Amino acid sequence: MSVSQQVLLVDDDADLRASTEQALDLAGLSVTGLSDAAEALGHITGGFGGIVITDIRMPGMDGMTLMTRIHEIDSDIPVILITGHGDVPLAVRAMREGAHDFIEKPFSAAQLATIAARALDYRRLVLDNRRLRAVAGQADDIEARLVGRSNGMIALRRKVRTIGPSDADVLIIGDTGTGKEVVARALHDLSVRARRPFIAITCSALPETLIESELFGHEAGAFPGAIRARMGKFEHARGGTILLDDIGAMPVDVQGKLLRVLQDRVITPLGSNVAQDLDVRFIATSRVALEREVDAGRIRADLLYRLNAVSLRVPSLSERVEDIPLLFDQLLSEACARHRLPARRASPAFLAELARADWPGNVRELRNAAERFALGLVSDKPENPGQGSAIPRLADQIAAHERKILIDALIRHKGALKPVYEQLGLSRKALYDKLLRHGIDKTHFQVDDDAGG
Numbered sequence: 235m236s237v238s239q240q241v242l243l244v245d246d247d248a249d250l251r252a253s254t255e256q257a258l259d260l261a262g263l264s265v266t267g268l269s270d271a272a273e274a275l276g277h278i279t280g281g282f283g284g285i286v287i288t289d290i291r292m293p294g295m296d297g298m299t300l301m302t303r304i305h306e307i308d309s310d311i312p313v314i315l316i317t318g319h320g321d322v323p324l325a326v327r328a329m330r331e332g333a334h335d336f337i338e339k340p341f342s343a344a345q346l347a348t349i350a351a352r353a354l355d356y357r358r359l360v361l362d363n364r365r366l367r368a369v370a371g372q373a374d375d376i377e378a379r380l381v382g383r384s385n386g387m388i389a390l391r392r393k394v395r396t397i398g399p400s401d402a403d404v405l406i407i408g409d410t411g412t413g414k415e416v417v418a419r420a421l422h423d424l425s426v427r428a429r430r431p432f433i434a435i436t437c438s439a440l441p442e443t444l445i446e447s448e449l450f451g452h453e454a455g456a457f458p459g460a461i462r463a464r465m466g467k468f469e470h471a472r473g474g475t476i477l478l479d480d481i482g483a484m485p486v487d488v489q490g491k492l493l494r495v496l497q498d499r500v501i502t503p504l505g506s507n508v509a510q511d512l513d514v515r516f517i518a519t520s521r522v523a524l525e526r527e528v529d530a531g532r533i534r535a536d537l538l539y540r541l542n543a544v545s546l547r548v549p550s551l552s553e554r555v556e557d558i559p560l561l562f563d564q565l566l567s568e569a570c571a572r573h574r575l576p577a578r579r580a581s582p583a584f585l586a587e588l589a590r591a592d593w594p595g596n597v598r599e600l601r602n603a604a605e606r607f608a609l610g611l612v613s614d615k616p617e618n619p620g621q622g623s624a625i626p627r628l629a630d631q632i633a634a635h636e637r638k639i640l641i642d643a644l645i646r647h648k649g650a651l652k653p654v655y656e657q658l659g660l661s662r663k664a665l666y667d668k669l670l671r672h673g674i675d676k677t678h679f680q681v682d683d684d685a686g687g
Contacts, residue, residue, distance in 0.1 A: 240264045241350055244274045244288035244300065245316065254287075257343030263350055271295035275572055278307050281375065281423050283361060285312040285334070285353040287346070290324065295574055298328055305332050306571040308375075310360045312353035316341075358429070365399070365424050379420055380413070381564050382557035386549035390417070393546055398424025403496065403516040405481075405541045407523060408548030411598030414519040415477065417548055422475040427515055430474030433467055438483035445488055446504055453505035468501050471514050481518040481541070482527045489534045496540050516541075551593040551600065559585035561597065565604035575608055584614030637672045640665075641679075649679035 241263050245251040248269065255267040264284075268274045272295055274286065286304060290297040301313040312334035317324070329336065334356070335349050364375055380391050397404060398421045406414045415434060422432045440448055451466030468476060478484070484492065495501055496516060500509040518541050520527070527533035551558060562585060570577050580588075593599050606612045639658070647653040655665040669676060 240266055240284040241354070242274050242277055242284060242286045242288075243267045244271055244286065244292070244297070245269070246289065246292045254343070254346065258347055258350060261343065261347035261351075263347065263354075271297070271300040272574065274300060275303055275574075278304050278311065281361075281379070281419060282308065282311055283357065283429070285314065285350060285357055287314045287316065287350060289316045290328075291318060298324070299574065301328065301331075301333060303571050303574060307568065310357070312357055314346075314349055314353060361423070361428065365428060376420055376424075378564070379416055381561045382554055383560065384549070384554035384557050386554050387557060390546065390548065394420050395424065397421060397544055397546070399426070401425070401427075401515055402544045403541065404518075405524070405545040406517065406519045406548060407545060408519070408521070409550045409596055410521055411596035412548040412550055413597045414548055415479065417546060418475075418477045418517045418519065421517060422515075425475070425515065427474050431471050432475050432477065433471040434477040434479060435467055436479045438480045440484075445485065446491070449488070450491070450501050451503040453503055463503075466501070466503065468495065468512060468514065469503075469510070473513055475515045475517060478516065478518040480520065482520050482522065482524065482532055486532070486534060489537050493534065493537050493540060496537075551596045555589050558589045558593070558600065562588055562600060562604055565597075565601050566608055569601075569605045569608035573605075573608060578608060580607065581614045633672070636668070637674070640668060640672060640674055644674070644676060644679040649676045651676060 241258060243251060243255055243258070243265055245254070246269050251267045251269065255265045258265045266277070271288065271292060274288070286300070288297040288300050297315050301315070304311050304313055309332065313332070315328055315333050315336040317336050317338050334353050337346055337349060376391055376394060380387060380394065394417060404421060406417050408414045419432060422428060435449070447464065447466065449466050449468055451464050451469055454461065454463045495512065499512050499514075501512050502509045524533050524538045524542065528535050528538055562580065566578060566580065588603070603612065607614070643654045643657055651662065651665060655662055658665070660668070
């Protein structure tokens with residue numbers, strides 16, 4: 235069974251959870267035990283490759299509610315309910331509402347393992363059918379993952395469906411927050427490697443002194459502190475896909491070793507002279523065109539030529555403003571499900587205002603706005619008639635931050651302007667202009683009328 239085909243086991247009873255987890259593990263299933271239904275929701279996406287086994291009776295969110303929330307994200311994820319004797323009628327009702335199966339306490343480990351294996355087979359079949367439909371150009375969950383009706387998104391989905399089933403390495407270019415990892419996961423899920431691991435490596439987050447050990451692994455004694463052999467991330471992804479996020483942040487000397495891996499598909503752990511075959515697909519991402527990074531000396535030219543044989547570009551929101559209302563609606567639905575809140579809808583006027591706003595953080599920033607809206611922190615009603623909606627524009631946030639800095643400096647220097655403009659690196663006139671623009675009266679901060687004011 236692949237790493238991606240996991241079983242989420244949700245039960246607030248620690249002893250029962252531990253014994254069930256052990257029994258399923260002995261049956262050859264990959265199990266993650268969780269005590270809280272809300273925590274389980276954090277593992278669920280539309281492309282989740284596993285199943286969920288949950289107790290019905292739990293404090294906070296119960297198993298029935300968890301099942302509902304899961305099916306709001308993906309209705310084809312099998313949910314198996316664990317019931318007490320008095321819960322059987324409830325479980326029967328849950329079956330009518332979409333539960334995959336239920337099992338009554340006390341149950342045998344073998345019986346649960348059989349039910350779980352059957353559910354995993356079903357989930358695998360669902361995902362395989364989605365992949366085949368995508369290859370055939372039919373409707374699939376790529377539409378839900380890469381939302382948009384703009385020409386740019388239609389073209390991107392078409393390329394993903396074409397390239398995904400191949401085994402070609404891919405370079406994905408896109409601004410911060412556009413969804414490059416979402417595209418990478420879609421490519422993985424459409425490939426024959428979908429049942430194998432998807433390992434995301436953030437190149438900028440790797441410790442420079444240990445980066446080779448992290449990627450290639452090491453033998454015992456390879457360097458001071460290497461007490462035992464360690465498998466690297468590349469080897470951990472055998473048979474699957476490796477995502478090299480922000481490839482431009484990888485040190486140039488390590489890029490040479492990566493190039494050899496890309497060309498020969500072999501790795502040599504530190505401290506070893508034995509090369510090991512590596513069956514993986516590589517996907518790399520970058521926020522900027524790598525040709526500029528080559529010119530700046532941050533990327534090897536030969537690595538660029540090896541990576542960009544197949545490349546995809548993810549458009550920014552500013553290039554597909556017509557998609558913003560549709561995308562916000564979906565992000566809002568996901569946020570409401572994630573936080574166990576009633577479904578909310580934004581008004582047409584609010585959505586129109588969203589489309590007119592700037593989103594330098596792209597989908598990531600829009601997702602944060604949807605989170606705030608779902609939690610009731612943002613209203614879609616205008617604060618003042620004719621003033622527009624209460625959307626936190628970037629310019630407004632910057633202005634509020636600048637105003638706070640000015641006020642803090644005036645308080646610190648008791649309203650004296652000279653030390654304020656010197657501290658902030660402004661001219662006297664620039665400071666006066668900013669105070670006027672923000673409606674700040676320096677006299678409110680003066681203890682006495684000292685010189686320099």
